[in-house]
Amino acid sequence: MQLLDLIETYNAQDATAERLYAREGRRVRGGRNTPQYKQSLLEAARLYEGVLSGRLPGHRLAEAMTTSDFSLLFGDIIDRQMLASYQHMPVMWQSIAKRGRVRDFRTVDRFAVNGGEAVLSEVKEASEYPAASVSDARYQYQVKKYGKRLPFSWESFINDDLDALRDMPQRLANSARFSEERFVTDLFAGTTGPDGTFFASGNNNIVTANPALSVAGLTTAFTVLAAQVDTDGNPIYLGNVILVVPPALKITANNILNATEILAADGGGDGTGNNQLRVANWLKNDVSVVVDPWLPIVSTTNGNTSWYLFADPNVGRPAMEIGFLSGHETPELFMKSPNATRVGGGTVDPMDGDFDTDAIDHKVRHVFGGVLLDPKSGVASNGTGS
Structure with a gap:
C-alpha cells in the first residue's frame, strides 16, 4: 500500500514518541474522510486485532510497528494527549483557624482563663476590696498521622511517553492539602449544616431564624456576634470578620460586599421610596469572603445554603486551632x-525500582489535628429561614 502521499514518514530511528505524537497527536494529511485513509485504518485495525486474538503471530505487529506509515496511523487511532490537571482553590482554613504546633502524638491541652476583668467596684472608706473570681477552660486534641502510597511498576514508567506519571509527588502533596481542608470543614460543619454542638442556642451563636445570605441576614449575624460578652459581662472586640460560604453562595456574597450602596429602611416608614436610607456599603470594609468548596461535600443537607461568620483568628480568641507536629509541619x-546493588558497582537510580519487583513507590506523610475552641468567636446560619 502506498501512503507516502497521505502521511508523514519517519524512519525507524526517528520514530520517537515526541516526533510521532508531539504530546497531542499528529494528524494524517488529507483528513479522516478520504477513501485511502479509511482503507489504511481498516487494515491496521485488522492486523492489531489479529495479533491480540492470536490468529496472527506477534512478530507481524512488531514488524508493522517499525514502518513509518503504520506508526503514524496507529498514533492517529489512539489520538493520545494528556489533559491538564484540575485547577484547585487556594488554601482556605488559615483564614478562620489559628495555626498551632505540638511536640508529639500525646493529647495536648489548650487553656483559656476567664474572669478577673469585670468593671471595678467602688470601695468605701476602710472597706475590704471585693475579690474577683477567675476560672479556666480546657480544650484538648492530639495530632494524628495521615498518608498514602502510590506504587507503580517499572514498566509503567518506561511506557509513559506522555509523562502521565511524572507528577505523582505533586498529586500526593495535593492530597495532603485537601486532607487539611476537609478536616477543618469537618470541625465546624456537620451533615446538615453548622455543627450542632458548637453552633447551639446555649452558645448564643446561631443567626436568628437561620436566614438566607443577604444584607439583612448579615446584619442579624453581626448583631448576634457583637452581642457576645465574656464571663465578666464585658463586650468582646471582634475586629475584621470572615464570611465563609459554599461555592453556590460565592456570587451572592461578593455582590453584597462589592455593592456601592445599601438601601436601608432605618429612616422610618415602610422602607420604600423616600423612606429609604442610601448608605455606603460598610460591609466591604469589615468582612472578608472565603469560599469553602468542601461545605456541600461535608454538609450533604443544607451545604449549599449554610454560611458562617468567624472572628479573625489573629485577634483575640480564635474559634478553632489546627496543630501540626513540630519539625513535621508540612506534608x-x-x-x-x-534496595539493590549493580554488579560491578555504580549508583542505582531510584527509578530502577525495587530489587524483587522493580516497583517504584512514592509516599506522603502528614501529621495534624485540631479542635474547636471558643463558640463566642463564630455564628452560623443554615440558610433555610427556619
Whole structure:
C-alpha cells in the first residue's frame, strides 16, 4: 500500500514518541474522510486485532510497528494527549483557624482563663476590696498521622511517553492539602449544616431564624456576634470578620460586599421610596469572603445554603486551632530507596525500582489535628429561614 502521499514518514530511528505524537497527536494529511485513509485504518485495525486474538503471530505487529506509515496511523487511532490537571482553590482554613504546633502524638491541652476583668467596684472608706473570681477552660486534641502510597511498576514508567506519571509527588502533596481542608470543614460543619454542638442556642451563636445570605441576614449575624460578652459581662472586640460560604453562595456574597450602596429602611416608614436610607456599603470594609468548596461535600443537607461568620483568628480568641507536629509541619514526600546493588558497582537510580519487583513507590506523610475552641468567636446560619 502506498501512503507516502497521505502521511508523514519517519524512519525507524526517528520514530520517537515526541516526533510521532508531539504530546497531542499528529494528524494524517488529507483528513479522516478520504477513501485511502479509511482503507489504511481498516487494515491496521485488522492486523492489531489479529495479533491480540492470536490468529496472527506477534512478530507481524512488531514488524508493522517499525514502518513509518503504520506508526503514524496507529498514533492517529489512539489520538493520545494528556489533559491538564484540575485547577484547585487556594488554601482556605488559615483564614478562620489559628495555626498551632505540638511536640508529639500525646493529647495536648489548650487553656483559656476567664474572669478577673469585670468593671471595678467602688470601695468605701476602710472597706475590704471585693475579690474577683477567675476560672479556666480546657480544650484538648492530639495530632494524628495521615498518608498514602502510590506504587507503580517499572514498566509503567518506561511506557509513559506522555509523562502521565511524572507528577505523582505533586498529586500526593495535593492530597495532603485537601486532607487539611476537609478536616477543618469537618470541625465546624456537620451533615446538615453548622455543627450542632458548637453552633447551639446555649452558645448564643446561631443567626436568628437561620436566614438566607443577604444584607439583612448579615446584619442579624453581626448583631448576634457583637452581642457576645465574656464571663465578666464585658463586650468582646471582634475586629475584621470572615464570611465563609459554599461555592453556590460565592456570587451572592461578593455582590453584597462589592455593592456601592445599601438601601436601608432605618429612616422610618415602610422602607420604600423616600423612606429609604442610601448608605455606603460598610460591609466591604469589615468582612472578608472565603469560599469553602468542601461545605456541600461535608454538609450533604443544607451545604449549599449554610454560611458562617468567624472572628479573625489573629485577634483575640480564635474559634478553632489546627496543630501540626513540630519539625513535621508540612506534608513530607518520600520515594523508596533502591534496595539493590549493580554488579560491578555504580549508583542505582531510584527509578530502577525495587530489587524483587522493580516497583517504584512514592509516599506522603502528614501529621495534624485540631479542635474547636471558643463558640463566642463564630455564628452560623443554615440558610433555610427556619
